[in-house]
Amino acid sequence: MGIRSVLSKPFAAFVVREQREWEQKAPDYQHKTLKNLVSKASNTVFGNDHGFKDIRTYDDFKKQVPVRDYEALKPYVEKMLTGQNDVLWPGKPAYFAKTSGTTSGTKYIPITKESIPNHINSARNAILNYVHETGNAKFLDGKLIFLSGSPVLDQKAGVNTGRLSGIVNHHVPGYLRTNQLPSYATNCMEDWEAKVDKIVEETIDQDMTLISGIPPWVQMYFDRIVEKRQMPVKDVFKNFSLFIYGGVNFEPYRQKLFDTIGKKVDSVETYPASEGFIAFQDKQDDPGLLLLANSGIFFEFIPADEYFNETPTRLSLDQVELNTNYALIINSNAGLWGYSIGDTVKFISKDPYKLLVTGRIKHFISAFGEHVIGEEVENAMKKTLESFPEADIVEFTVAPNVTPEKGLPRHEWYIEFSKMPADITAFKSSLDSSLQKLNSYYFDLISGNILEQLHIIPVKKNAFIDYMRSIGKLGGQNKLPRLSNDRKMAEELLKYKE
The missing domain is CATH 3.40.50 (Rossmann fold)
Structure with a gap:
């Protein structure tokens, strides 16, 4: 020694x-x-x-x-x-x-x-x-x-x-x-x-x-x-x-x-x-x-x-x-x-x-009164990944969509997968169910047909790195917001949609 x-x-x-x-x-x-x-x-x-x-x-x-x-x-x-x-x-x-x-x-x-x-x-x-x-x-x-x-x-x-x-x-x-x-x-x-x-x-x-x-x-x-x-x-x-x-x-x-x-x-x-x-x-x-x-x-x-x-x-x-x-x-x-x-x-x-x-x-989503916080979306993702061991993610963030072109308002999850789940529909349902269990207000909005089940939007490899680079915040102490109550980041991430 x-x-x-x-x-x-x-x-x-x-x-x-x-x-x-x-x-x-x-x-x-x-x-x-x-x-x-x-x-x-x-x-x-x-x-x-x-x-x-x-x-x-x-x-x-x-x-x-x-x-x-x-x-x-x-x-x-x-x-x-x-x-x-x-x-x-x-x-x-x-x-x-x-x-x-x-x-x-x-x-x-x-x-x-x-x-x-x-x-x-x-x-x-x-x-x-x-x-x-x-x-x-x-x-x-x-x-x-x-x-x-x-x-x-x-x-x-x-x-x-x-x-x-x-x-x-x-x-x-x-x-x-x-x-x-x-x-x-x-x-x-x-x-x-x-x-x-x-x-x-x-x-x-x-x-x-x-x-x-x-x-x-x-x-x-x-x-x-x-x-x-x-x-x-x-x-x-x-x-x-x-x-x-x-x-x-x-x-x-x-x-x-x-x-x-x-x-x-x-x-x-x-x-x-x-x-x-x-x-x-x-x-x-x-x-x-x-x-x-x-x-x-x-x-x-x-x-x-x-x-x-x-x-x-x-x-x-x-x-x-x-x-x-x-x-x-x-x-x-x-x-x-x-x-x-x-x-x-x-x-x-x-x-x-x-x-x-x-x-x-x-950093929360409360576009519909649900007040979902970072800990809840991270725990929902953790729980879901445990049920889909073949899946692996690089990064993700969540934003509301209040006025979608079709369907009810919903949360949208922008996810960069390094390994896709075998069944993305089942993955989405599990993720939504996990979040409902963690946030009773979100559960009420889903069960009351105010919101529809969350949508997953897969993004391309290095999408979040490219996004952070585009706003001059790549590396160092800069951190990606896990969720936001507006669509500013979501609209930018749509450019990197798979």
């Missing part, structure tokens, strides 16, 4: 011991976090505007600080972009994480020197939890790859600015940097397809042991490895043993990804966002993600069905219930206050607090 794998085990044991302390008292640590955040930001522009000096309790905080999205926070960010200090957090940000917004254009999310450990240490601790649980540390001696955006940073008001994954790349610990691939020059490439080809070239003859990235883009990398070598990934990277992923639900990609690898490898799910690293999977036999309750973020939760109300209920961690869909709100040492990151989650454990990401608050 190499020095990295040997030293990682006692370090992992230390990290997990510390983790056990706060995870057993997570609500207490959360309220301490809120108190510290408010105290440190009390003299900022935002703190003065919202009476931070008068806040003593969480109830006080809720009265003083409204829930807001980026558009509502933007006036404060714009002050920072002109060089003003002490706006949302003392001093200036260390970075701006640049992301694409659907309503706000480009978003600039502040990252402060106090919030950097949340991003870096949380990713490290996800790996160390795996080492501690499994005893497997040998992968740390091989080559590691983190498929990410370019680390090239621009400047905004004297602040380094770029994609989160590129910013994080500058903070990879020195002991890992020596065995990290691809090269810096390759990582700086902006053209995603050319970048993947170059990554393949640099890694195909290396001892790759850990591979990390968003599943659809890792799949693209694997496909090109297989195409070049005409053998499964396991035979190219014989010691590949750990896959780390985040950003999207893995289930729709799991089967095809492992088929391409040619064997099952251990995997660790993470929940990073530009706004903060939220949670990670700490047990191989538990899909729940451990909420990071002691990492500079105070979390709030709004029942998802109240999110668009004028005065929705806001809950702290000690007030949440299991198996309830919540919109996630964060308050952090990056200077984000009452900030809705747009995700929905549900808790599956409170000892310790573990959650699943269930979708996006704005």
